[in-house]
Amino acid sequence: MCGFVGIVDGKNCSRDVVLSLQALQHRGQDSAGLGTINHGQFPLVKRLGLVHQGFGAAEIEQTPGNICIGHVRYPTVGAGVLRDAQPFFFRQPGVLMAHNGNLTNLREMHDELAENSVHLMSSCDVEPVLCIFSLELMKRRRRDHRLEDAVEAMKTTMEHIQGAYSLVVALVLDGQETLLALRDPQGIRPAVWGQLPDKQGWMVASESVAMDVLSVKRCGDVAPGELMVFRAGSEPIRHQLKTASPSPCIFEYIYFARPDSHMNGKSVYSKRLAMGQALADAWRAKGLEADVVIPIPDTARPAAAAVAERLHLPNREGFIKNRYTGRTFIMPKADQRADALKLKLNPIRSEFAGRRVLVVDDSIVRGATLKHTIEIIRAQGPTQVHLAIYSPPVLHPCYYGIDISTKEELAAPRFLPEGLAATDPGALQQIEQAFASRLGLDSLTYLPLDGLRAAFDGPACAACFDGLYPAPLDEKQRSWIAEDRRKSDQRTLGI
Numbered sequence: 001m002c003g004f005v006g007i008v009d010g011k012n013c014s015r016d017v018v019l020s021l022q023a024l025q026h027r028g029q030d031s032a033g034l035g036t037i038n039h040g041q042f043p044l045v046k047r048l049g050l051v052h053q054g055f056g057a058a059e060i061e062q063t064p065g066n067i068c069i070g071h072v073r074y075p076t077v078g079a080g081v082l083r084d085a086q087p088f089f090f091r092q093p094g095v096l097m098a099h100n101g102n103l104t105n106l107r108e109m110h111d112e113l114a115e116n117s118v119h120l121m122s123s124c125d126v127e128p129v130l131c132i133f134s135l136e137l138m139k140r141r142r143r144d145h146r147l148e149d150a151v152e153a154m155k156t157t158m159e160h161i162q163g164a165y166s167l168v169v170a171l172v173l174d175g176q177e178t179l180l181a182l183r184d185p186q187g188i189r190p191a192v193w194g195q196l197p198d199k200q201g202w203m204v205a206s207e208s209v210a211m212d213v214l215s216v217k218r219c220g221d222v223a224p225g226e227l228m229v230f231r232a233g234s235e236p237i238r239h240q241l242k243t244a245s246p247s248p249c250i251f252e253y254i255y256f257a258r259p260d261s262h263m264n265g266k267s268v269y270s271k272r273l274a275m276g277q278a279l280a281d282a283w284r285a286k287g288l289e290a291d292v293v294i295p296i297p298d299t300a301r302p303a304a305a306a307v308a309e310r311l312h313l314p315n316r317e318g319f320i321k322n323r324y325t326g327r328t329f330i331m332p333k334a335d336q337r338a339d340a341l342k343l344k345l346n347p348i349r350s351e352f353a354g355r356r357v358l359v360v361d362d363s364i365v366r367g368a369t370l371k372h373t374i375e376i377i378r379a380q381g382p383t384q385v386h387l388a389i390y391s392p393p394v395l396h397p398c399y400y401g402i403d404i405s406t407k408e409e410l411a412a413p414r415f416l417p418e419g420l421a422a423t424d425p426g427a428l429q430q431i432e433q434a435f436a437s438r439l440g441l442d443s444l445t446y447l448p449l450d451g452l453r454a455a456f457d458g459p460a461c462a463a464c465f466d467g468l469y470p471a472p473l474d475e476k477q478r479s480w481i482a483e484d485r486r487k488s489d490q491r492t493l494g495i
């Protein structure tokens with residue numbers, strides 16, 4: 001998962017991009033980058049770590065320009081080093097590009113570029129896309145490229161790339177600084193756009209919170225398969241390049257996106273409330289009882305409030321979160337994740353002691369942090385510990401840009417009895433009971449898939465829950481992605 005921002009304006013905008021990137025910091029903490037176009041030059045600065053650590057007055061001064069794209073990165077491909085940080089730049093005809101997502105045919109693209117003696121400088125999957133797009137542009141014209149060249153080049157590029165992607169591009173077309181935004185045909189990864197307060201400039205971003213910080217008017221989403229073209233002082237131009245069934249990532253609404261974001265016309269916060277209500281119904285149907293509802297902060301807070309309201313139970317803060325630690329899931333190394341949890345959550349004993357507690361969390365992926373969390377809860381002296389998760393069991397890897405690329409790293413499949421399919425009647429209960437017993441819980445309740453789909457209310461990718469992958473993906477590509485992920489883990493863990 002990554003986050004991007006692009007602004008084209010009549011005035012210098014790199015400072016605004018740095019500000020809005022900080023609003024997207026939850027989407028990637030590994031590295032950040034900023035690229036602009038300034039009088040025929042393409043200043044580009046990239047730094048490892050958080051935006052505020054790497055981008056101060058000096059970096060903003062180094063990147064002047066009326067068009068700027070920025071990126072925060074969490075590595076799903078590659079090991080998380082500076083050479084993989086985005087945006088990337090291609091000299092001919094001068095193109096900056098960044099993206100959020102995962103290209104499933106990366107090796108095929110590498111082979112194709114190698115056939116043309118194009119050498120890559122990183123493991124980042126946006127670099128081959130940039131090369132293909134730039135080469136396609138150069139095939140159409142040697143210089144003074146026009147908008148129609150870019151539209152045709154992007155159309156051809158889309159024929160070469162597969163997977164989930166939202167791209168932002170900065171280049172000069174028709175002699176004007178031009179910002180492009182493209183979304184994959186299924187719209188798996190998000191991309192929103194808006195108008196700057198001066199009404200001259202435009203902005204695109206992974207999430208609307210990046211626009212809120214600049215008081216940018218939210219205008220909508222880049223549609224699945226759509227290329228949007230933005231220039232200062234003129235209306236956006238829209239080209240529908242490909243059409244497929246829309247399948248936005250449902251996990252954005254469960255965990256990744258900020259609750260104050262809007263994407264695909266839906267408020268993330270309101271979807272989390274709806275998931276909490278559906279979870280309360282699933283819990284109530286089991287005939288269980290509790291004295292208090294406690295969220296695992298911060299992501300589970302809206303859903304826990306909805307669970308408590310629906311069950312007529314008090315909703316209490318049982319944990320205080322240290323605001324100065326990173327998100328545990330998004331930490332690249334497993335040992336970093338365990339240490340981060342100890343730093344992150346401190347319990348309030350009085351909320352647990354002597355009570356039957358119903359703890360609400362967003363999801364269980366690897367389960368490593370959960371085991372430690374339950375140990376912390378048990379140490380506070382509750383009489384019963386029930387856990388309710390407002391998503392179904394994660395049973396399948398994600399190949400579309402979220403760091404759950406191998407089945408062996410997932411916790412839930414280990415509790416599905418051999419010979420039983422996840423869709424078989426009773427499978428969910430078997431997983432819940434076996435997993436609860438392993439974790440030392442009095443009960444575990446997942447939100448069933450139909451409850452999640454009803455709460456989301458619209459088409460969505462839910463492949464990590466149901467195994468139905470919306471974008472083309474063959475066995476070869478699945479094993480390439482898993483292999484790359486394993487290699488990356490070994491590199492980051494120093495194995």
Ligand code: SF4
Pocket residue numbers: 188249250251252397398399400401402461462463464465
């Ligand atoms: S597989 Fe899961 S995490 Fe990946 S895009 Fe689909 S819903 Fe999102």
